[in-house]
Amino acid sequence: MGPHFLAEGLEIQEHSAAGRGVFATRRIAAGSLLSVWGGWIITTAELNRLRKTEQTYAVQVEEDLYLLTPRSKVAGADFINHSCDPNAGLEGSISLVALRDIEAGEEVCYDYAMADSNPHLGFDCTCGSPLCRRTVTGEDWRSLRLQQTYEGHFSPYLQRRVTAERERIAREAVALQAQAQAVVAQVGTPQGGAMASNEDIAPIHRMRPRVRKSVKLVAVQR
Numbered sequence: 169m170g171p172h173f174l175a176e177g178l179e180i181q182e183h184s185a186a187g188r189g190v191f192a193t194r195r196i197a198a199g200s201l202l203s204v205w206g207g208w209i210i211t212t213a214e215l216n217r218l219r220k221t222e223q224t225y226a227v228q229v230e231e232d233l234y235l236l237t238p239r240s241k242v243a244g245a246d247f248i249n250h251s252c253d254p255n256a257g258l259e260g261s262i263s264l265v266a267l268r269d270i271e272a273g274e275e276v277c278y279d280y281a282m283a284d285s286n287p288h289l290g291f292d293c294t295c296g297s298p299l300c301r302r303t304v305t306g307e308d309w310r311s312l313r314l315q316q317t318y319e320g321h322f323s324p325y326l327q328r329r330v331t332a333e334r335e336r337i338a339r340e341a342v343a344l345q346a347q348a349q350a351v352v353a354q355v356g357t358p359q360g361g362a363m364a365s366n367e368d369i370a371p372i373h374r375m376r377p378r379v380r381k382s383v384k385l386v387a388v389q390r
């Protein structure tokens with residue numbers, strides 16, 4: 169029993185860069201549950217009122233909520249560090265699972281962009297990965313590469329944002345296509361045929377209007 173769950177085969181070890189980290193003492197299979205965080209739920213405003221040193225062991229779990237371990241109670245899963253090329257990812261807002269097989273001796277890391285979107289919580293990263301972003305910020309979840317790589321392993325509140333963003337882009341694409349078709353319908357006459365060569369226009373002009381529109385749209389998209 170304790171404030172956190174840390175799976176068997178994981179232990180805290182000294183870490184030259186980050187002080188302490190969580191390491192595997194044996195091979196752990198992809199998909200395994202690694203840890204579950206516990207702590208106190210605080211709002212963003214409450215977090216911002218804490219001293220920097222007290223903010224260290226907080227993880228964002230909802231749009232305006234953080235799970236905090238007070239510094240005096242720090243243990244186990246609190247020491248899981250960030251990597252820009254992590255072997256662990258979120259499943260839900262407080263559990264970490266192995267994204268791939270983790271070998272004995274490897275450090276367990278997740279990408280803080282999976283959970284945190286607070287613009288004030290940036291830091292310089294020295295994870296050493298070729299994918300290292302150097303500076304990790306609360307805006308990193310917006311990266312399309314990260315959205316694709318971490319699909320299903322973001323905190324649920326961030327996954328909702330990613331999905332909403334995708335839907336917005338899809339709606340805009342549909343609206344743009346409708347606009348383009350409207351433009352094509354307006355200029356889809358021989359006078360407006362500047363987009364296509366004269367060779368193209370002659371046969372197109374003999375087609376029925378509906379076909380003519382779609383053929384013209386191809387010309388616009390080029």
Ligand SMILES: [Zn+2]
Nearest residue numbers: 252293295300
């Ligand atoms: Zn990094």
